[in-house]
Amino acid sequence: MSDESGRPIAVIIGMMGAGKTRVGREVSQMMGVPFKDADIEIEHEIGMGIPAYFERYGEQAFRDVESTLIRRTLEGFDGIFALGGGAPMTPSTQEALADYIADGGRVIYLQADPKEAMERANRGGGRPMLNGGDANERWMRLYEQRDPVFDRIANVHVRTHGSTPQMAARKVMNMIEERVVHVDVVASDDYDVRIGEGALNHLAGILGSKPVRIALIHTQPVQRHSDRARALLRQAGYQVSDIVIPDAEAGKTITVANGIWERLGNEGFTRSDAVVGVGGGAATDLAGFVAATWMRGIRYVNCPTSLLAMVDASTGGKTGINTKVGKNLVGSFYTPAGVLADTTTLASLPNDIFIEGLGEVAKSGFISDPEILHILEEHAGELRAFDGATLIGSPLEDVVSELIERTVKVKARHVSADLKEAGLREFLNYGHTLAHAIEKLEHFRWRHGNAVAVGMVYAAELASLLGYIDRDLVDYHRSLLASLGLPTSWNGGSFEDVIALMHRDKKARGNKLRFVVLDGVGHPVHLDDPPADAVEEAFRRIQH
Ligand SMILES: NC(=O)c1ccc[n+]([C@@H]2O[C@H](COP(=O)([O-])OP(=O)(O)OC[C@H]3O[C@@H](n4cnc5c(N)ncnc54)[C@H](O)[C@@H]3O)[C@@H](O)[C@H]2O)c1
Ligand SMILES: Nc1ncnc2c1ncn2[C@@H]1O[C@H](COP(=O)(O)OP(=O)(O)O)[C@@H](O)[C@H]1O
Numbered sequence: 375m376s377d378e379s380g381r382p383i384a385v386i387i388g389m390m391g392a393g394k395t396r397v398g399r400e401v402s403q404m405m406g407v408p409f410k411d412a413d414i415e416i417e418h419e420i421g422m423g424i425p426a427y428f429e430r431y432g433e434q435a436f437r438d439v440e441s442t443l444i445r446r447t448l449e450g451f452d453g454i455f456a457l458g459g460g461a462p463m464t465p466s467t468q469e470a471l472a473d474y475i476a477d478g479g480r481v482i483y484l485q486a487d488p489k490e491a492m493e494r495a496n497r498g499g500g501r502p503m504l505n506g507g508d509a510n511e512r513w514m515r516l517y518e519q520r521d522p523v524f525d526r527i528a529n530v531h532v533r534t535h536g537s538t539p540q541m542a543a544r545k546v547m548n549m550i551e552e553r554v555v556h557v558d559v560v561a562s563d564d565y566d567v568r569i570g571e572g573a574l575n576h577l578a579g580i581l582g583s584k585p586v587r588i589a590l591i592h593t594q595p596v597q598r599h600s601d602r603a604r605a606l607l608r609q610a611g612y613q614v615s616d617i618v619i620p621d622a623e624a625g626k627t628i629t630v631a632n633g634i635w636e637r638l639g640n641e642g643f644t645r646s647d648a649v650v651g652v653g654g655g656a657a658t659d660l661a662g663f664v665a666a667t668w669m670r671g672i673r674y675v676n677c678p679t680s681l682l683a684m685v686d687a688s689t690g691g692k693t694g695i696n697t698k699v700g701k702n703l704v705g706s707f708y709t710p711a712g713v714l715a716d717t718t719t720l721a722s723l724p725n726d727i728f729i730e731g732l733g734e735v736a737k738s739g740f741i742s743d744p745e746i747l748h749i750l751e752e753h754a755g756e757l758r759a760f761d762g763a764t765l766i767g768s769p770l771e772d773v774v775s776e777l778i779e780r781t782v783k784v785k786a787r788h789v790s791a792d793l794k795e796a797g798l799r800e801f802l803n804y805g806h807t808l809a810h811a812i813e814k815l816e817h818f819r820w821r822h823g824n825a826v827a828v829g830m831v832y833a834a835e836l837a838s839l840l841g842y843i844d845r846d847l848v849d850y851h852r853s854l855l856a857s858l859g860l861p862t863s864w865n866g867g868s869f870e871d872v873i874a875l876m877h878r879d880k881k882a883r884g885n886k887l888r889f890v891v892l893d894g895v896g897h898p899v900h901l902d903d904p905p906a907d908a909v910e911e912a913f914r915r916i917q918h
């Protein structure tokens with residue numbers, strides 16, 4: 375885990391008594407990496423205790439020694455590095471930490487409960503900054519000065535209220551090991567998709583101090599996960615309006631949205647308040663739509679709990695609801711303040727819902743990242759046998775996290791380049807032209823990812839008929855998708871019904887059909903107005 379460039383894996387800052395040394399050492403043991411405590415290193419260097427050095431030479435002289443040692447350690451140590459309580463207040467140390475973050479480092483603000491930390495800091499003395507007068511009063515004064523500075527300097531915030539050292543260390547380790555995909559959007563604020571155990575712990579860090587009220591929108595099947603989100607929000611001091619919506623597609627309606635708008639009005643939600651959506655893609659679509667429309671837009675954080683929502687639905691700023699005429703026909707491009715894909719939520723995900731999410735994972739492999747296909751191939755059996763109850767802590771967890779990160783990166787590249795789907799982003803629609811027709815004809819009984827799988831085989835057949843790809847790649851589509859438990863054929867409707875619906879696909883222009891096909895793995899192209907006989911023959915070929 376250590377960083378080859380000699381940079382610390384993480385630097386821990388926080389108030390005296392927060393647990394920087396104790397928790398930092400726990401983390402280093404859990405991760406099997408070295409640990410350094412700046413205060414101990416300084417005492418070795420100055421050849422005396424810090425209180426004595428303070429006494430003899432004063433605080434400024436100490437801070438000079440401290441900041442020099444910190445800068446040197448940041449350049450030449452690859453473990454967990456805990457700083458002294460006052461260290462981050464020194465401007466030169468702040469600069470060094472900013473450089474470290476710019477180089478990919480993690481400065482973790484260990485946010486202990488002030489009462490707990492103050493009590494622990496006063497055990498055993500030896501803290502010169504608490505000398506003179508009431509130690510608790512001095513601690514609180516230092517806290518008022520330092521907390522805002524630490525909050526600003528750190529790029530990771532870990533609340534340890536009520537945690538044992540081991541629990542706190544586990545939270546810190548999860549934050550260190552989590553995967554982060556940055557989405558930089560030209561027309562809107564950038565945001566991060568955070569993937570890992572405990573990602574929900576970032577909620578307060580993303581929402582910040584401005585919101586008073588949070589609308590927590592969730593569905594019954596994910597109650598245990600929304601319970602955790604609610605507890606974190608309340609611990610952080612927000613007023614939480616708990617809004618349970620109908621599950622799955624039943625929740626993506628104007629009636630549900632209208633009911634929430636009424637609640638937000640009655641409960642005085644202002645523009646500085648926010649929405650948090652917890653659930654599958656349907657819930658995060660609806661939550662995003664409510665956030666996009668309330669007062670013409672308030673901030674929202676998506677907390678996806680299904681694989682498809684983590685890799686696709688929650689991450690690209692498409693929000694929306696269904697209407698009687700069709701799916702996703704009303705909505706807005708409105709990007710979130712952040713996306714928290716907490717992999718512990720997958721523990722309750724049913725196997726069939728996990729497998730359908732693999733349809734969108736495979737799609738991303740076909741259009742952009744062949745390594746995704748290799749990982750799917752290598753682990754097809756384990757993935758097909760997915761059991762959420764045994765996922766966390768198993769070898770499969772890291773495989774799933776890698777697949778999520780890679781798929782989100784594919785999505786992020788397209789969203790960053792083309793938020794409103796004027797061109798490049800359409801490549802994410804590989805397999806979707808037929809998929810949407812299937813979903814409609816199956817009255818949405820077919821899951822989205824399953825329909826996309828059949829749609830990709832169709833697009834491969836069409837591409838093969840027109841000479842873009844060879845039969846081997848068509849066969850590879852079928853063998854890989856089938857090995858994951860995904861369908862590769864469909865017999866649920868006539869070609870006439872299908873062609874009529876494909877003409878209403880959002881990629882169609884005028885009376886011309888438009889598809890995304892491959893010109894090889896990782897090379898999607900637009901196919902406009904293909905010959906009618908090829909369109910029909912490809913359909914025949916996915917009907918067996
Ligand atoms: N906005 C976009 O860019 C985008 C992209 C793809 C799909 N979508 C939309 O996303 C929806 C599909 O998302 P989905 O596949 O997550 O379906 P879904 O939201 O209907 O969830 C599927 C089922 O799994 C349950 N579930 C989800 N997470 C769970 C968990 N951790 N434990 C137990 N049960 C859980 C849900 O309650 C639901 O019953 C569709 O509405 C689709 O239109 C949107
Ligand atoms: N989460 C925690 N729960 C219980 N005791 C803790 C916790 N974190 C630290 N401690 C104890 O509190 C005291 C101060 O911890 P320490 O790591 O030295 O704080 P810091 O380095 O942040 O000043 C130590 O006795 C330590 O064992």
Ligand SMILES: O=C(O)C1=C[C@@H](OP(=O)(O)O)[C@@H](O)[C@H](O)C1
Binds near residue numbers: 686692702734795803
């Ligand atoms: O552009 C996007 O981010 C996508 C939106 C969804 O398609 P639709 O917009 O066709 O619903 C999704 O199914 C597809 O995987 C990617």
